[in-house]
Amino acid sequence: MPPYQHTITQEVRCSGIGLHSGLEVNLIIKPAPANTGIIFRRTDLPGKPSVPAHYKYITDTTLATTLGVGDASVATVEHLMAAFMGMGIDNALVEIDGPEVPSLDGSAAPFVLMLNKARPVKQREKRAYIRIIEPIQVRCEDKTLSIYPDNSLKITYSIDFNHPLIQQQSYSMTFSEETFCQEIANARTFGFLYEVQNLKENGFALGGSLDNAIVMDDSSILNEGGLRFENEFVRHKILDLLGDIALLGKPILGHIVVHKSGHALHHRLLQKIGIQTGRWVECAGFLGQHNPQPGVGYVNVVAPTAPF
Numbered sequence: 001m002p003p004y005q006h007t008i009t010q011e012v013r014c015s016g017i018g019l020h021s022g023l024e025v026n027l028i029i030k031p032a033p034a035n036t037g038i039i040f041r042r043t044d045l046p047g048k049p050s051v052p053a054h055y056k057y058i059t060d061t062t063l064a065t066t067l068g069v070g071d072a073s074v075a076t077v078e079h080l081m082a083a084f085m086g087m088g089i090d091n092a093l094v095e096i097d098g099p100e101v102p103s104l105d106g107s108a109a110p111f112v113l114m115l116n117k118a119r120p121v122k123q124r125e126k127r128a129y130i131r132i133i134e135p136i137q138v139r140c141e142d143k144t145l146s147i148y149p150d151n152s153l154k155i156t157y158s159i160d161f162n163h164p165l166i167q168q169q170s171y172s173m174t175f176s177e178e179t180f181c182q183e184i185a186n187a188r189t190f191g192f193l194y195e196v197q198n199l200k201e202n203g204f205a206l207g208g209s210l211d212n213a214i215v216m217d218d219s220s221i222l223n224e225g226g227l228r229f230e231n232e233f234v235r236h237k238i239l240d241l242l243g244d245i246a247l248l249g250k251p252i253l254g255h256i257v258v259h260k261s262g263h264a265l266h267h268r269l270l271q272k273i274g275i276q277t278g279r280w281v282e283c284a285g286f287l288g289q290h291n292p293q294p295g296v297g298y299v300n301v302v303a304p305t306a307p308f
């Protein structure tokens, strides 16, 4: 990943329905100055309130990640956030005229195409990274999420579903724009037919269909085209993780090892990273040989190779 911040050159837009709300929304992604981060703006609400894409503004993690400030909220941000991270876009303004990011095809691929079309551009300011120097772990029952020191961002993810088409799957990747686009971005969200009625009665998945999710009954996949990858499920779990990790606001360097996690545990990891400031350092630009001091803010280092 390049050491400088990036935004886009021209605005791009899309329309679609939210997976859970079922509401049609229009979304426009615009360029933003360096050090802005990703900012959502609810253009349908009085005063067009802003909602920063940062974990401190997470208000709900039930089935998706929702951000909110006051009465303004934006739900299901994770696939779009994963696309920003995957494409190395640090700064952008996302205008949205409804409460949920459109699900499009249930993956991050349509957002990657949009950001490509928007022509990413380098900015003058260096990108800051969060580099893990001591392990950090969160767990809940049999779900665990750990991050260990590493010079790049690596993910090792395993899932274990009591369903014949999923069962145990695991996948490892070293994050880069290329690996994200080729291995992760196309993986779609998934659900089970037996859950759909219950979800809809509780106000979820109202926009869910075979167009924006893999849906399975007891033994088969209902989508006509089948799966995009044999292990599309675990790949999508990595996509969700990356989208949530992007809410740190800075790329992270570490090896994330995950077993059966979800948005709520991702959120707890982000909070723990925020609290345990002695276990990471913030570094600007390229990373290389240095002796980081726990709790130190900025460390400017120049090294011959990129961290990703």
Ligand SMILES: [Zn+2]
Binding pocket: 078, 079, 189, 236, 239, 240
């Ligand atoms: Zn997802």
